[in-house]
Amino acid sequence: MVGPSVASERVSPRSMRFYSPAAQLIFWILGIVLAWYLIGPGAERLHWWWPFHRTPRVAVVEAPPSASPPPGWTAAAKAALPAVVNVATARTAKLPDDPFSRLFFGNRPPRRERGLGSGVIVTADGFVLTNNHVVEGAQDIRVTLADRREVSARLVGTDAKTDLAVLKLPGAGYPVVALADSSRVEVAEVVLALGNPFGLSQTVTQGIVSAVGRADLGIADYEDFIQTDAPINPGNSGGALVDARGALIGINTAIFSQTGGSQGIGFAVPVNMARQVMDQLVRRGRLTRGYLGVSLQEVTPALARGLGVSAERGVIVGDVAPDSPAARAGLKRGDVILAVDGTPVDDVGRLRNLIAGTAPGTTLKLTVLRDGREQTLDVAVAEMPERGPATAARPSAPERPGLSVADVTPEVAKKLGLPPGLAGALVTEVIPGGPAAEAGLRPGDVIQEVNRKPVRSAAEFAREVEQARGRDIVVLVNRGGSTAYAVIERAG
Numbered sequence: 001m002v003g004p005s006v007a008s009e010r011v012s013p014r015s016m017r018f019y020s021p022a023a024q025l026i027f028w029i030l031g032i033v034l035a036w037y038l039i040g041p042g043a044e045r046l047h048w049w050w051p052f053h054r055t056p057r058v059a060v061v062e063a064p065p066s067a068s069p070p071p072g073w074t075a076a077a078k079a080a081l082p083a084v085v086n087v088a089t090a091r092t093a094k095l096p097d098d099p100f101s102r103l104f105f106g107n108r109p110p111r112r113e114r115g116l117g118s119g120v121i122v123t124a125d126g127f128v129l130t131n132n133h134v135v136e137g138a139q140d141i142r143v144t145l146a147d148r149r150e151v152s153a154r155l156v157g158t159d160a161k162t163d164l165a166v167l168k169l170p171g172a173g174y175p176v177v178a179l180a181d182s183s184r185v186e187v188a189e190v191v192l193a194l195g196n197p198f199g200l201s202q203t204v205t206q207g208i209v210s211a212v213g214r215a216d217l218g219i220a221d222y223e224d225f226i227q228t229d230a231p232i233n234p235g236n237s238g239g240a241l242v243d244a245r246g247a248l249i250g251i252n253t254a255i256f257s258q259t260g261g262s263q264g265i266g267f268a269v270p271v272n273m274a275r276q277v278m279d280q281l282v283r284r285g286r287l288t289r290g291y292l293g294v295s296l297q298e299v300t301p302a303l304a305r306g307l308g309v310s311a312e313r314g315v316i317v318g319d320v321a322p323d324s325p326a327a328r329a330g331l332k333r334g335d336v337i338l339a340v341d342g343t344p345v346d347d348v349g350r351l352r353n354l355i356a357g358t359a360p361g362t363t364l365k366l367t368v369l370r371d372g373r374e375q376t377l378d379v380a381v382a383e384m385p386e387r388g389p390a391t392a393a394r395p396s397a398p399e400r401p402g403l404s405v406a407d408v409t410p411e412v413a414k415k416l417g418l419p420p421g422l423a424g425a426l427v428t429e430v431i432p433g434g435p436a437a438e439a440g441l442r443p444g445d446v447i448q449e450v451n452r453k454p455v456r457s458a459a460e461f462a463r464e465v466e467q468a469r470g471r472d473i474v475v476l477v478n479r480g481g482s483t484a485y486a487v488i489e490r491a492g
Contacts, residue, residue, distance in 0.1 A: 079246030118239030126169030130238030157281035182270035195239025215349025232266035293324020306474030402434020425461035449476035
């Protein structure tokens with residue numbers, strides 16, 4: 001019986017099929033790529049199990065070494081820094097000489113006080129500009145140069161009215177900073193402040209000029225400050241404020257601060273003013289300033305209305321000293337100075353600085369407004385006396401008088417130190433928060449005019465106030481022998 005047969009084939013190793021060379025090549029390539037991925041980039045993703053994990057490299061771009069510093073602020077700082085110095089002072093503080101102090105302090109020796117500030121070398125033979133308040137009362141002044149040399153400095157002179165001082169270093173050959181023309185400084189110009197804040201020498205900060213011609217800040221008698229937001233801190237006083245070329249435009253002097261540190265408002269004395277002070281102190285050993293014998297006030301809108309001034313410009317003459325150049329030229333109280341030698345003026349600080357900077361003997365041509373009409377007066381500038389007249393306080397604004405007055409008796413005048421024969425209405429009481437108080441009036445003031453009319457008694461004052469019929473009242477106030485106008489604004 002023939003059944004189905006199964007054909008069996010015997011396969012020998014020689015007859016086994018292999019993949020083609022192309023396929024084998026593809027497998028090899030895939031294997032190599034997989035191995036590279038697992039050991040290299042893929043290892044970061046599989047770091048939790050891969051035993052051959054490597055820490056990836058951070059690719060950074062290395063800057064090539066620079067053969068020279070970049071231009072700009074670096075160059076400006078390099079030009080000025082060698083001339084900026086550290087000024088260290090020492091003074092002996094005297095203990096109070098009274099029974100109480102002797103009881104508690106006994107014969108303790110006087111305390112030695114030390115101070116730090118900055119300075120700027122402006123001549124190769126060693127003249128240094130700094131602030132008066134840095135060296136005031138100092139018995140020993142040591143200056144540390146940029147190259148760390150320390151020398152003893154001699155005080156040439158000081159001027160408290162501008163808060164400037166001049167020192168002299170021994171020898172010559174010092175690095176100097178070039179002086180710019182500070183009258184050309186403009187708002188928003190970028191500047192650098194150089195000095196030694198908190199004793200940290202050769203410190204540079206950057207900012208802009210925030211304003212120019214700042215005055216009436218109460219920092220000094222003669223103010224024309226450059227305001228800057230370049231950080232100025234304690235120890236920067238007397239240091240340099242320089243422009244983009246590294247040229248000196250000002251001497252850092254003060255800051256406005258509620259914390260004692262920089263809050264973005266600093267002030268520098270313009271180098272033009274500093275140079276004038278230095279030249280006189282070096283050549284003559286003292287300062288000579290021009291003098292007219294007037295006290296000056298700003299023209300406020302209320303004061304302009306009260307005095308009948310049509311244009312809110314110029315500077316008001318608050319007082320004229322007897323037998324002064326202004327009095328001899330015919331200048332009167334209440335005149336409004338509009339121009340000097342044809343140049344308009346509308347700022348008390350600048351006019352005061354202009355007069356002070358004028359050489360004695362020079363004749364100035366003043367354009368003044370008097371009773372609504374312009375006229376020209378020639379005034380011969382004199383030399384300012386050692387103690388010029390005090391600048392009168394400038395009271396300002398309100399609503400109903402709010403004050404009590406009395407006659408000026410000889411006894412009261414003597415007690416208050418008023419000039420002999422002074423007549424007017426003596427302010428005896430000022431209601432707090434009232435119009436007179438807000439206008440700046442105080443007990444002891446003597447009102448000599450009401451709305452340009454003289455008053456010689458309390459009764460005359462009351463009569464003139466009554467005739468004002470609710471209008472603003474312009475009063476001429478004599479305080480301590482110096483006069484100024486004030487405006488009592490009234491609601492009705």
